[in-house]
Amino acid sequence: MNTTPECPTVTTRWRVFSLGLGLMLSASSHANGAAIAQGGVGAAPACQTCHGTAGEGIAQAGFPRLAGLGAPYMQRQLTAFADGSRVSDVMMPIAKALSAAQRVEVSEHYAALPVSAAPAAATPAPASVGSVLATRGRWADQLPACEQCHGPGGRGVGPDFPPLAGQSATYLANQLKAWKTGARPPGPMGLMAVVAKKLSEAEVLAIAEHYAALPAKDDR
Ligand code: HEC
Numbered sequence: 001m002n003t004t005p006e007c008p009t010v011t012t013r014w015r016v017f018s019l020g021l022g023l024m025l026s027a028s029s030h031a032n033g034a035a036i037a038q039g040g041v042g043a044a045p046a047c048q049t050c051h052g053t054a055g056e057g058i059a060q061a062g063f064p065r066l067a068g069l070g071a072p073y074m075q076r077q078l079t080a081f082a083d084g085s086r087v088s089d090v091m092m093p094i095a096k097a098l099s100a101a102q103r104v105e106v107s108e109h110y111a112a113l114p115v116s117a118a119p120a121a122a123t124p125a126p127a128s129v130g131s132v133l134a135t136r137g138r139w140a141d142q143l144p145a146c147e148q149c150h151g152p153g154g155r156g157v158g159p160d161f162p163p164l165a166g167q168s169a170t171y172l173a174n175q176l177k178a179w180k181t182g183a184r185p186p187g188p189m190g191l192m193a194v195v196a197k198k199l200s201e202a203e204v205l206a207i208a209e210h211y212a213a214l215p216a217k218d219d220r
């Protein structure tokens, strides 16, 4: 076969072929992600046992929702669990059992799932400590409002600012504590380590309860 690149027929056929191949590969990456979530791929246990069949999480147990979180964000978390920079006895062996390609596939799978709109808990009083910090911050202390980065109602912004609304209070409080003690890597530009260190223990609990009570919403 004539493989010189200037032959127009061969080039066109090759383009059509590689486009088809590309589409097949992206479709199969979602299928692999779903298979990993359901279990039975390699050594990793089924994600859905703890993160729910629709990726909704299990609030009472402090297992976070994954549905609708940004794919690059989740991929970074899995890498951090695997290398131990985000400390979790539960997630470390699981993340380690996934290859780099499988981390991408399972992250893309969960990012594409719809977000359930069910509110997690009763709405706290509008003037609570948590809601003031969430919507106004504390400028005297150079603490911006959480909403400035996590969006109105804590629904998340783009792939890098994760949603807080509807995550379990236990999970949210654990994350803020982890940044205070260095058990979670500081993340993009070290933003969250700075924020968390400005919060008292009581404020951590108040703000975790505030966001746990807000309904998760799909803005995509
Ligand atoms: C035995 C229960 C369990 C299983 C199974 C499990 N997880 Fe987790 N997962 C957790 C817990 C607990 C946390 C919270 C860890 C922490 O506090 O930092 C978590 C956190 C995460 C996070 C971080 C979420 C965020 O908002 O930062 C991701 C991503 C994740 N898990 C993905 C997965 C994937 C993918 C699988 C399957 C391959 C999986 N998990 C299986 C319990 C589990």
Ligand code: HEC
Binding pocket: 064, 073, 076, 133, 134, 144, 145, 146, 147, 148, 149, 150, 160, 161, 162, 163, 164, 172, 175, 176, 185, 186, 187, 188, 191, 192, 195, 207
């Ligand atoms: C200047 C921007 C910024 C502000 C302000 C901010 N955050 Fe964040 N937050 C981030 C980024 C970026 C991440 C993702 C970190 C990562 O990728 O590891 C994050 C992640 C989080 C997470 C982890 C979510 C998960 O699924 O694990 C929690 C909890 C959180 N922020 C709470 C807060 C609270 C509460 C406030 C207000 C007191 C706040 N943030 C203010 C930028 C910000």
